[in-house]
Amino acid sequence: MACTSPVIVALDYANARDALAFVDKVSPERCRLKVGKELFTAEGPELVRELVRRDFDVFLDLKFHDIPNTVAKACAAAADLGVWMINVHTLGGSKMLQAAREAVAGSASQPLLIGVTILTSMGSADLHEVGLPGEPMENVERLAALAAQSGLDGVVCSPQEVSRLRQQLPENFQLVTPGIRPAGSAGGDQTRIMTPVDAMTAGSSYLVIGRPITQADDPMQALDEIEQSLQLAVSS
Numbered sequence: 001m002a003c004t005s006p007v008i009v010a011l012d013y014a015n016a017r018d019a020l021a022f023v024d025k026v027s028p029e030r031c032r033l034k035v036g037k038e039l040f041t042a043e044g045p046e047l048v049r050e051l052v053r054r055d056f057d058v059f060l061d062l063k064f065h066d067i068p069n070t071v072a073k074a075c076a077a078a079a080d081l082g083v084w085m086i087n088v089h090t091l092g093g094s095k096m097l098q099a100a101r102e103a104v105a106g107s108a109s110q111p112l113l114i115g116v117t118i119l120t121s122m123g124s125a126d127l128h129e130v131g132l133p134g135e136p137m138e139n140v141e142r143l144a145a146l147a148a149q150s151g152l153d154g155v156v157c158s159p160q161e162v163s164r165l166r167q168q169l170p171e172n173f174q175l176v177t178p179g180i181r182p183a184g185s186a187g188g189d190q191t192r193i194m195t196p197v198d199a200m201t202a203g204s205s206y207l208v209i210g211r212p213i214t215q216a217d218d219p220m221q222a223l224d225e226i227e228q229s230l231q232l233a234v235s236s
């Protein structure tokens, strides 16, 4: 059975043992899983293959950003792992994005190819520091348009940009949103945040959630509560 939940749990663990202790308690129908830089650097592709073998939809969040040839080769290697979604930084520019698009199109498994716009940890002062003028919103809008023109399947953005992007981009364009914080949970290093229900109401396709689940005293209860809040919002 396919997963109908929008929740992608970020497996930001230091090692495979800790990650699999969480994974053993969930099923592929219940949630999707994200493997990011920490876990991938520690454990490599074999853990990704194991999650794919267990039938999970895996988002391999390595945010490739390099010259077009290198990114294309990295995307092809990522696609060959059989993952469901991969990503690149849109700030790599259209040549890099199109090279990634062609590499994925030529792969056997053809994962969704998503472009990271502006990291959800960044506010306007952080953008100005690196020479990007304006607010996160206008930067995200510009980069999301570039991603769409370059043939990507969607973008990573904060939930705060979703309702604006929904008015500008094709209906089937995927809006993948980290920066999700249930009411009362710590923001940590995230700057542009929203609750799971508000993000879905705004039009997010997927909610990427890490610490509010994985660092909770009881991760399964935290996941349950998020799921229940989403179900209640749908039924009300």
Ligand SMILES: O=c1ccn([C@@H]2O[C@H](COP(=O)(O)O)[C@@H](O)[C@H]2O)c(=O)[nH]1
Binding pocket: 010, 012, 036, 116, 118, 119, 120, 121, 156, 157, 178, 179, 180, 188, 190, 208, 209, 210, 211, 212
């Ligand atoms: O702009 C981005 C892109 C990726 N992420 C990743 O999402 C999760 C969020 O984890 P939390 O613990 O829920 O903050 C994490 O793996 C990031 O690498 C992001 O946060 N923002």
